[in-house]
């Protein structure tokens with residue numbers, strides 16, 4: 563672990579999501595559903611970073627991310643790194659990777675798009691045209707979206723809605 567990551571206490575076992583784009587930690591926690599975990603979590607927002615100026619960092623005890631969660635993080639923060647911790651040591655560290663196509667996670671807003679068909683809706687699929695800044699294109703209707711235009715599919719929540727959290 564580098565010096566700058568030590569600002570937040572080390573965890574014994576779990577996951578560290580580092581180099582999150584500044585200000586995106588809460589959005590990521592909400593989107594991935596990690597905000598519903600009852601595990602100990604430390605969140606650093608606008609932590610100073612030599613490489614990127616400012617960054618967010620999240621440490622979660624006893625939680626390991628699945629592929630969908632990593633994809634969600636890669637879309638919002640392509641520079642993010644995921645470290646797996648065991649006995650206070652980093653046993654694996656990897657950069658998130660944006661897939662060439664993003665399936666199911668994002669909604670296409672074109673009403674006539676086949677992915678919105680009322681009769682036979684099919685899973686959305688977007689081709690990644692550019693990674694930084696992100697630019698994606700619906701494979702069905704060719705509409706292009708930038709990061710700030712992307713709408714994520716809402717996931718089932720236990721009570722609160724995605725919108726409420728993001729507005730905090």
Ligand SMILES: [Zn+2]
Pocket residue numbers: 670671672675676677700701702703704705
């Ligand atoms: Zn479309």
